[in-house]
Amino acid sequence: MSDAAEKRTPLYDEHVRLGAKLIPFGGWLMPVQYSSIMDEHQAVRKSVGVFDISHMGELVATGPRASEWLNTMLTNNTEKLEVGAGQYTFLLNDAAGIIDDLIVYRIEDEKFLLVVNASRIEDDFAWLRAHLSVSAGGVQLADQSAQYAGLAIQGPRVGELFQMLFGSEKPMPTRNRIAAFDLGETSIWVARTGYTGEDGIEVFFAAQDAPRVWREVLEKGKSLGIRPCGLGARDTLRLEMCYPLNGSDLSPERNPLEAGLGFFVDLTKPNFTGREKLQREKEEGLSRRLVPFRMKGKSPPPRPHYRVFRAGADAGELTSGTLSPSLNYGIGMAYLTTPAPQPGEEIEIEIRGQKFPAVVEKKPLYKKS
Amino acid sequence: MNVPDDLLYTESHEWVRREGDKIRVGITDHAQAELTDVVYVELPKMGASYEAGGTIAVVESVKAASDIYAPAKGTVLEVNKALESNPALINTDPYGEGWIYVLKVDDTEQLKALKDAAAYRSSIG
Structure with missing residues (x-):
């Protein structure tokens, strides 16, 4: 550069x-x-x-x-x-x-x-x-x-x-x-x-x-x-x-x-x-929706362009992802095909060929205590 | 930057400590300072074989995932499990507690291509 x-x-x-x-x-x-x-x-x-x-x-x-x-x-x-x-x-x-x-x-x-x-x-x-x-x-x-x-x-x-x-x-x-x-x-x-x-x-x-x-x-x-x-x-x-x-x-x-x-x-x-x-x-009706999620358990940090799976099927891709410094787990947002999953529903994020469990959340992902 | 004299180095900022026909490998002080805040380490698979220059591990900071390359062809004998719960060891003690894996090297002649401390020091300016 x-x-x-x-x-x-x-x-x-x-x-x-x-x-x-x-x-x-x-x-x-x-x-x-x-x-x-x-x-x-x-x-x-x-x-x-x-x-x-x-x-x-x-x-x-x-x-x-x-x-x-x-x-x-x-x-x-x-x-x-x-x-x-x-x-x-x-x-x-x-x-x-x-x-x-x-x-x-x-x-x-x-x-x-x-x-x-x-x-x-x-x-x-x-x-x-x-x-x-x-x-x-x-x-x-x-x-x-x-x-x-x-x-x-x-x-x-x-x-x-x-x-x-x-x-x-x-x-x-x-x-x-x-x-x-x-x-x-x-x-x-x-x-x-x-x-x-x-x-x-x-x-x-x-x-x-x-x-x-x-x-x-x-x-x-x-x-x-x-x-x-x-x-x-x-x-x-x-x-x-x-x-x-x-x-x-x-x-x-x-x-x-x-x-x-x-x-x-x-x-x-x-x-x-x-x-x-x-x-x-x-x-x-919308064809896709931006959905916030967090990783469940230990995983590499989610990153933009990683694929999202829902009940085994490809449902869209991340546009944002990182390790949350406040929460100390991976978080992200992904555009998913509708009807979009509701908060609490489990999805999977594919990272270097391996699928890791994540859960759909409400926004904001971080709430001030 | 700390560049210990008794280690060998790769172009891609791994350090290599010879232990007979085995090598212990981590990333350099310079590399950890560039990455900062290591938050996840994907360790090599125990017993798996890797080619020289092949991706053997991944070190992730908040901002980016960085591939770690095998400095020589060989088989993984040990991995540093402590990094799974405390990846920041790579930041706090890159040449000690922050080691990543031990590789049994097929042909130690391959290690001759690595840099000594002086050469590595001049490469990072």
Whole structure:
């Protein structure tokens, strides 16, 4: 693999200085771990960890009809967003395949921030812009990804760290809300969102301020035992919660209903891209479903693309799998043919030619005690 | 990185300790540091024969499964059962408690192709 082809976030030098192991991810060279995935995972479950999410994209839609237009492009209902509120949503193609999963925030009455996956920035922007030309209303769309850096600060002690960073004058935004704060000279968007299942915030600010903000977060978090965390822990944390990973669990060949994420699709909206297909699927029944499971007893960790067997017959394949650091057994998610097995039903995972027993679970796979 | 002088090494980061016509095999300190967090070890089959360069075991970290290759043709005499309940021994003591298996080598001449400590040290920079 060539490093030259991969983009670097504004925190690249910080990662190298901290001894991170760097890997290509979605066109970016990103830290997969600094010390150990296990340790970083536990830091987030027990205290607090910080992730560089500067590779993620920031698209901004502005105009009096921005909400109306976005509502035709995204599955969730933007009309439900007051200023300062955000929602998880999907960008679909005409066949209801998932182009991207993202969070859209209403940062002003007529201004929306879309935080999108790193590998999909160009596709999302191109798709949205192509659909802008045919819709009336003069909505302005900008790709501001290069101007923004971002950090995810996640863990049960995030509230303490928030106060150390931003003071106690203005409270941390509530779940799924976003507000502007100042850190010294830097203006920062703080959103109460995350991808770990823990309390946490995701913050976005000017790219040139990234090293300063990163160092301040690590310095102030020292007393809490903060850890810089890489993509390895990000993946185990999100999979324990059954949060989907774009490019693995989600792709243009899958739709949100199959992925079990119909909650973020508002079929009562009269019109949005992919709606007809989803409505039809809902009426006629899905052909497959994303199902969480855990291994029973000792087995190698399940991994993406392993086959799943049900009553001896091939029933589908894993899109995610790992050893759960919190639970200490293998966990995963697989698309299985319908009628999908119910929680408690036994399935088998084929690993290097041998079948290992697993059991279908409810999500999330990890529940906070 | 710890690279003991009294061991032989493969290109694929296994270490080899000669014990007469038998060899004890594990993965190097460098390899365990690259893998980190070993969470599962698939041990060779007792009594089974393997070709030189054939996949004989699998070491899995949280992120990935890595094949372990037989450094010479031979038959498995011992496997380290302790790794079944405590695979992290590979991380904490790669040259000691973290050994993986013992192989009876058919032709010890094959071991001449392995690197000495100095050569292995320079290969991992």
